[in-house]
Amino acid sequence: MIRVMVCGAYGKMGLEVLKAVYNDPQLSIVGAVDIKSDFADIGQLIGVEKLGVTVGNDLETVIKEAKPQVIVDFTIPEAVMSNIRIAIKNGVCPVVGTTGLSEENMNEIRELCEQHKVSALISPNFSIGAILMMRLSQEAAKYLPHVEIIELHHDQKLDAPSGTAIRTAKLIAQSRGYLKQGHPAEFEKYEGARGGELSGIRLHSVRLPGYVAHQEVIFGGLGQTLTIRHDSISRESFMPGVVLACKKVLTLEGLVFGLEHILD
Numbered sequence: 001m002i003r004v005m006v007c008g009a010y011g012k013m014g015l016e017v018l019k020a021v022y023n024d025p026q027l028s029i030v031g032a033v034d035i036k037s038d039f040a041d042i043g044q045l046i047g048v049e050k051l052g053v054t055v056g057n058d059l060e061t062v063i064k065e066a067k068p069q070v071i072v073d074f075t076i077p078e079a080v081m082s083n084i085r086i087a088i089k090n091g092v093c094p095v096v097g098t099t100g101l102s103e104e105n106m107n108e109i110r111e112l113c114e115q116h117k118v119s120a121l122i123s124p125n126f127s128i129g130a131i132l133m134m135r136l137s138q139e140a141a142k143y144l145p146h147v148e149i150i151e152l153h154h155d156q157k158l159d160a161p162s163g164t165a166i167r168t169a170k171l172i173a174q175s176r177g178y179l180k181q182g183h184p185a186e187f188e189k190y191e192g193a194r195g196g197e198l199s200g201i202r203l204h205s206v207r208l209p210g211y212v213a214h215q216e217v218i219f220g221g222l223g224q225t226l227t228i229r230h231d232s233i234s235r236e237s238f239m240p241g242v243v244l245a246c247k248k249v250l251t252l253e254g255l256v257f258g259l260e261h262i263l264d
């Protein structure tokens with residue numbers, strides 16, 4: 001049994017992860033951390049009587065008590081880096097879904113992993129469909145280099161564009177390079193109308209109640225368009241990826257970025 005702890009445990013993803021880990025015969029849920037101070041019975045929230053895990057709001061204290069091997073983090077961009085540092089320094093392998101980490105952060109994590117001989121897995125998206133959407137988009141861009149990305153999420157999401165949209169754009173840029181798209185003299189009558197830009201790729205973020213997590217990658221060519229769309233219609237979509245990551249992270253070397261690296 002692999003001992004797993006969840007950070008951001010009372011959040012939308014955190015609760016789903018607790019359920020998935022609890023239901024997996026090879027994983028054991030040993031701890032739950034969240035910034036909230038009035039802890040409701042976390043077992044009750046996921047429909048389990050007497051879950052019997054260590055719960056608290058100080059990560060290091062809960063680590064010492066619960067003795068996890070793996071920490072799954074679904075918190076907020078401002079908190080994730082500090083959580084990763086604490087996990088690694090305590091010899092615990094992080095599995096991270098929280099978005100918003102910079103290149104600088106990634107370099108620091110890589111060094112920390114090496115220094116403390118700990119492995120880590122970070123993925124901006126844990127759903128297999130989204131991984132395929134990114135892989136297919138990278139391939140399509142070789143033939144149809146003009147592309148824009150529209151990502152659509154629930155209106156409680158903090159970061160824009162989504163980690164998935166950024167990763168998709170970077171993968172596309174790897175296969176087609178920089179490309180100036182649109183009319184050379186185009187201008188915005190309202191600021192932001194053309195979206196954000198990464199390597200010439202326009203990124204558009206929609207935030208509305210009703211959505212979970214969705215993305216369209218639209219390619220345009222002579223007399224044709226190609227749309228690759230992925231929809232996470234519930235947060236269950238991320239769970240097989242998270243569970244797999246909890247099982248594989250202990251066998252990895254250093255930092256691995258992207259679920260795709262442990263799928264095959």
Ligand SMILES: NC(=O)C1=CN([C@@H]2O[C@H](COP(=O)(O)OP(=O)(O)OC[C@H]3O[C@@H](n4cnc5c(N)ncnc54)[C@H](OP(=O)(O)O)[C@@H]3O)[C@@H](O)[C@H]2O)C=CC1
Nearest residue numbers: 008010011012013034035074075079097098099124125126
């Ligand atoms: N990689 C992937 O596949 C996916 C990634 N995500 C990412 O995961 C993150 C979480 O998403 P989601 O669950 O929807 O967000 P939620 O806001 O529902 O959950 C985040 C939880 O973390 C808590 N929290 C905030 N700061 C800390 C801290 N310092 N220590 C411990 N807990 C803390 C929050 O408490 P409070 O509410 O009181 O602030 C909240 O309970 C986001 O970055 C999102 O983009 C989401 C889905 C899939």
Ligand SMILES: O=C(O)C1=N[C@H](C(=O)O)C[C@H](O)C1
Nearest residue numbers: 099124125157162163164213
């Ligand atoms: O905040 C979310 O919900 C999600 N965040 C991740 C992202 O930023 O890409 C993954 C997924 O889109 C859900």
